[in-house]
Amino acid sequence: MQHQRHTPTRLLLAVAAAAAATGQATAQTSMPMAAAMADAAPAASAVSPIALVDALNGVFGKHSARSSHAKGVCMAGHFEAAPAASAITSAKMFQVGQRTPLIGRFSVGGGNPKAPDNAKSVRGIAVRAGEGADRMEWIFISAPHFFAQTPAQFLEFMKVRAPDPTTGKMNPDAVAAFGKANPATTRQATYLASQPVPASFATVPYWSTSAFIATNAAGKTQALRWRFEPVAGRLGLSDDEAKAKGADFLRAELSERLNKGAVVFSVMAQLAQPQDQLLDPTDPWPSDRVEVTMGRLVIDRATDQACDRETFIPTVLPTGIAASADPTLAARASSYAVSLSRR
């Protein structure tokens, strides 16, 4: 696995690769599935990526780290395909016996590079496995809900949280009114408030929230959502334990854990029924949908911070997996590239 520094050319290539990858969707979704898959190619976002990153910077300030999920730890390992995966997708890394090296990054949500590890905020994971047309990038969060249905709603969600220039503080009444007018944007916060602070990056599940479209070797398509389920179990801290841990424990905890053995996640695909919506990442499908174990993520080492020169883009997908038409998915490649250019 190569760690390349992003030059402007490489940045353009990354965006072009994302566009090419998302373009696969039209070709790969001509087979029957949900009616919504007919328009599976992500629409170009009407909201400018610069406005999206400006809005993040407006809330979290400008600094040299990522505009979102600013605090994180780089890691590496490999992905092992499970036997059932090749029936779902023809992508190389999911074929029987495949073992694919990966690099990745765990993160704490928000654009604050000093975000506390002991808050009930979202955790993130980014993974890059495979090369060229076989490359897969997974960028997930530790909640089954994203906080915005569209890029326009993301923009408004951030803008209403920007500090008032006169007081220097966020206006809680305006935030509450926005939540009332846009109830889907409150689902993530409600979920996170119901969960303990994760004891480790390795003991919390991560969801794609967005849907993807898999195509198998016979050309059959299947809409799915991803989840990484921690093999160590879902383990959280009590409020007192979280307080005692302090604001910076996740990096050291991960190193100590990796000294004892690999961190493993089961890679699960939740399969959509034809009636399931594919556009709204705030709204999970019913929990009775069939889940297939697609493989195992095996993370065996924390690395230097080389991944801070990378950007992981969720529409960089291998042949055999395509993006759905979820508009937040379409907005990510360009806004991530803008964020990279500001680091």
Ligand code: HEM
């Ligand atoms: C309109 C929708 C979204 C916008 C505008 C947005 C914006 C951003 C930006 C600007 C970054 C920094 C990228 C970089 O500098 O490399 C970022 C990082 C990240 N985002 Fe998003 N995001 C969106 C949706 C999502 C969703 C749906 C998820 C997961 C379910 C997600 C998870 C993450 C994670 C985990 C990172 C850190 C990636 C890493 O470690 O490199 N984002 N986001």
